[in-house]
Amino acid sequence: MHQTCVLPAWCSPSSSPSGRPRAASHSDKKRLDAMAATAAAIPARPCIALRRRRIYRTHCLATMASSPQPQQAQRAAVLAIGTANPSNCVPQDEYVDWYFRVTKSDHLTKLKAKMKRICYNSGIKQRYFYHTEDTIRDHPEFIDSALPSLGARQAILASAVPELTAAAATRAIAEWGRPAGDVTHLVFATSSDAHMPGADLRLASLLGLRSSVQRTMVYFHGCSSGSAALRVAKDIAENNRSARVLVACAELTVNFFREAHEDRPETLIMQSLFGDGAGAVILGAVATGGRPADSVVERPLFELVSASQTLIPDTEDAAAGQLADGGLVFRPSPRMPGLLRQLIEQYLVEAVAPLGLGGRWNDLFWAVHPGGPAILDSVEAALALAPGKLAASRRVLREYGNMSGVSVIFVLDELRRRRGELAGGFGVMLGLGPGFTVETMVLRAASGAKRKAP
Numbered sequence: 444m445h446q447t448c449v450l451p452a453w454c455s456p457s458s459s460p461s462g463r464p465r466a467a468s469h470s471d472k473k474r475l476d477a478m479a480a481t482a483a484a485i486p487a488r489p490c491i492a493l494r495r496r497r498i499y500r501t502h503c504l505a506t507m508a509s510s511p512q513p514q515q516a517q518r519a520a521v522l523a524i525g526t527a528n529p530s531n532c533v534p535q536d537e538y539v540d541w542y543f544r545v546t547k548s549d550h551l552t553k554l555k556a557k558m559k560r561i562c563y564n565s566g567i568k569q570r571y572f573y574h575t576e577d578t579i580r581d582h583p584e585f586i587d588s589a590l591p592s593l594g595a596r597q598a599i600l601a602s603a604v605p606e607l608t609a610a611a612a613t614r615a616i617a618e619w620g621r622p623a624g625d626v627t628h629l630v631f632a633t634s635s636d637a638h639m640p641g642a643d644l645r646l647a648s649l650l651g652l653r654s655s656v657q658r659t660m661v662y663f664h665g666c667s668s669g670s671a672a673l674r675v676a677k678d679i680a681e682n683n684r685s686a687r688v689l690v691a692c693a694e695l696t697v698n699f700f701r702e703a704h705e706d707r708p709e710t711l712i713m714q715s716l717f718g719d720g721a722g723a724v725i726l727g728a729v730a731t732g733g734r735p736a737d738s739v740v741e742r743p744l745f746e747l748v749s750a751s752q753t754l755i756p757d758t759e760d761a762a763a764g765q766l767a768d769g770g771l772v773f774r775p776s777p778r779m780p781g782l783l784r785q786l787i788e789q790y791l792v793e794a795v796a797p798l799g800l801g802g803r804w805n806d807l808f809w810a811v812h813p814g815g816p817a818i819l820d821s822v823e824a825a826l827a828l829a830p831g832k833l834a835a836s837r838r839v840l841r842e843y844g845n846m847s848g849v850s851v852i853f854v855l856d857e858l859r860r861r862r863g864e865l866a867g868g869f870g871v872m873l874g875l876g877p878g879f880t881v882e883t884m885v886l887r888a889a890s891g892a893k894r895k896a897p
Contacts, residue, residue, distance in 0.1 A: 468814065519680040520743035522687075525614030525723040525854045527607055528571035529695075529844065535567045535844075542714055545579045546586045546702040554703045554711065561715040566816040566837065570718030570844035573603050574697040586702040591768040596698055597637060604636040604721075605645035608693040612650055612723040615689070619725045620740040623650045626725075628688040630676045632661035632668035632848055635698045637766060665764065665773070666812055667876025668692055668848030669722065670884060674750040677884075680728045693721035694847040699771040709774045716815055718844030722852025743835060743889040744859050748869070750884045751794050755782055758879035780817040782879060784825045791826070791871065793885040800869055805829050808870035808888065810854040812818035813840035818875065835861065848874070856887075 533541060539559045570728045578599075579633055584590035601648065608631070616623050629652065631643035643658045659679075664671045669692040676688040729743050734834050738808065755761075761782070764773035792801040804826040811822050813836040823833055835857040839850055846853065851874055865888035874882030 477494055480596045485535070496707050515732065517684075519677040519726050519747040520729045521724055521745040521747070521855065522727050522741050522743060523615045523619035523725040524744065524850075524859065525611040525616070525618065526853055526856055527610035527614070527721045529573040529607060529719050531572045531731070532569055532576050533572060534569050535562050535565065538562060538570070539716075541576075543703070545576050548703045551703055551705070554705065558703070558711045558715055561711060564816065565715060565844075566840055567844045568841045571720065572697075573599075573607070573719050574694045574700055578697065579700070585697075585700055585770075588701060588704065588769050593766060593768055593770055596770045599697055600636045600695060601638050601642075602645070603695055603697070604633055604693045605642040605649060607695070607719070608642065608646050608691045608721040608723065609649040611693075611721040612646065612691055615723040615725050616650070621687070623686055626650075626652050626656055626689045627683070627686045628657045628659070628676070628679050630659045630661065630672045630679070630688060630690050632664060632672035632690075632692040632801065633694060633769070634663045634665050634668060634764075634847060635693065635695045637662070642689075642693070642870060651690075652689075663764075663877075664848060664880075665762065665876040666814055666845070666847050666850070667874035667880050667882045668694075669851045670812070670848070670872060670874025670882035671752070671876075672848070673726070673747065673851075673872075673884060673893060674726065674752065674882060676724075676726045677747045677750055680726045684728075686727065688726040690724040690726055690852075692723075692849045694849050695719045697711050699773060710862065712775055713773060716845045718846050720846035720849045720853065722856070724852060724855070745855065745870075746887040748798065748885040748887050749794070750882075753790050753793075753879065753881045753883070755786060755790075755879045758782065761879040762877045764877060776879070779814075779875070779879060780821040783818065783821040785876070787825050787873075787881070788824055790881055791883065794887055795871070797867070798885060801883070805832065806868070808858060808865050808868065808886075809833055809836065810851055810858055810870060810872040810886070811836045811876045812839065812873055813850050813854065814845050814875055815840070822873070824873060848876070 539555060539562055543551070543555050549555070551571060579585055582592065582595050584592040584595060629643055631641065631646060633642060636642045641660045643660050647656055647658065659675060661668055661672045661675065672690050672692055676690045680686050680688050696719055699713055701710060727741065729746070759777035761778055762774070764771055778874055797799050805828060809828070809832050811819060813819060819833050819836055819840070835854050838857055839853045843853060851872055867888055867890045870886040870888065872884040872886055876882065
């Protein structure tokens with residue numbers, strides 16, 4: 444973004460050290476006349492300049508290639524959704540035997556029995572994975588914690604993450620109905636690939652986005668990454684006239700696939716719940732309650748009414764993770780369901796009160812991150828939601844498992860297929876991530892939100 448500030452004379456380089464204006468010279472007058480002409484030609488917005496601890500109000504002239512001037516009453520809207528999964532699908536009732544076989548851990552009978560109980564109670568029918576038995580055979584370091592494996596994992600992810608994301612994005616762009624070259628911004632979220640330049644650059648190349656597309660990476664937000672990326676994209680779309688933002692998110696569990704170990708109980712949870720997937724959303728600003736002004740092709744699915752992020756106090760170590768020699772080490776906190784049950788209503792009231800929606804939870808539709816049955820049960824109980832209110836989240840959990848931050852995009856895709864439940868009303872999207880961080884977004888379903896994806 445190119446930004447120019449037009450300053451009064453007393454804030455300009457020609458001011459005296461005291462901050463008072465001095466007599467303007469002939470060259471000063473010429474320069475100020477030129478600046479005044481520039482100010483008259485471009486709409487201005489207020490900002491603040493600081494000098495010697497005193498605050499002066501000035502006007503900043505923000506210009507962007509995709510946004511010559513702001514428009515009134517614009518609200519970001521979802522214009523298209525695409526999803527993708529790898530081809531390797533493993534039924535949940537077969538996963539434990541498969542996992543202990545490929546990790547050479549069949550001798551750990553107690554852990555195997557425990558993992559079978561976790562999988563049985565997970566509410567998951569199947570999951571998709573990029574890695575296969577051949578992958579594990581070719582990389583014995585993945586299942587031997589004494590060996591470094593981060594480099595080998597990242598070598599796989601460098602191509603696998605953008606390629607899977609490209610499949611989801613291609614579907615979103617096809618549904619959108621405009622060429623990929625019309626994408627002005629790309630926001631990519633992942634906790635899997637950790638390269639520089641990142642997966643955003645490779646994705647832009649795979650899709651044929653123009654070289655001037657403005658890219659933003661959202662790294663390591665975990666299960667709240669999809670919601671965080673949508674929040675960032677909402678700000679971009681609403682502040683840049685004609686911007687069309689591609690939001691992309693992908694997670695692959697090869698980053699933390701490892702053998703079971705008696706001293707690492709979190710490994711059983713991670714291997715029992717998480718799956719691989721990618722999601723993509725096209726976002727653009729529309730006149731509130733209407734269609735995008737620029738195109739008769741586009742049809743909004745959901746308006747993004749408001750967005751907020753909250754860190755639950757004293758939970759910085761909850762659900763923590765880090766990249767180590769053996770890949771991503773993540774420790775889901777057993778405190779999360781209890782914290783949600785205790786606090787989620789308070790945070791939701793703060794998020795939706797300005798809209799007059801607080802307390803009428805069953806009047807809303809819900810897109811809750813399907814982190815596991817305990818997470819969904821806690822939200823349902825805390826808000827006294829009617830049976831079926833979290834049906835979209837439960838279906839995504841059942842069919843795909845927990846795909847980390849990608850999951851909320853799958854839930855949005857599922858909701859738009861349930862037109863009768865939305866009826867043009869308001870809803871809430873909840874992303875839940877490390878920290879313990881709560882991402883809250885108020886949505887409004889556009890009329891005719893159901894549309895067949897390509």
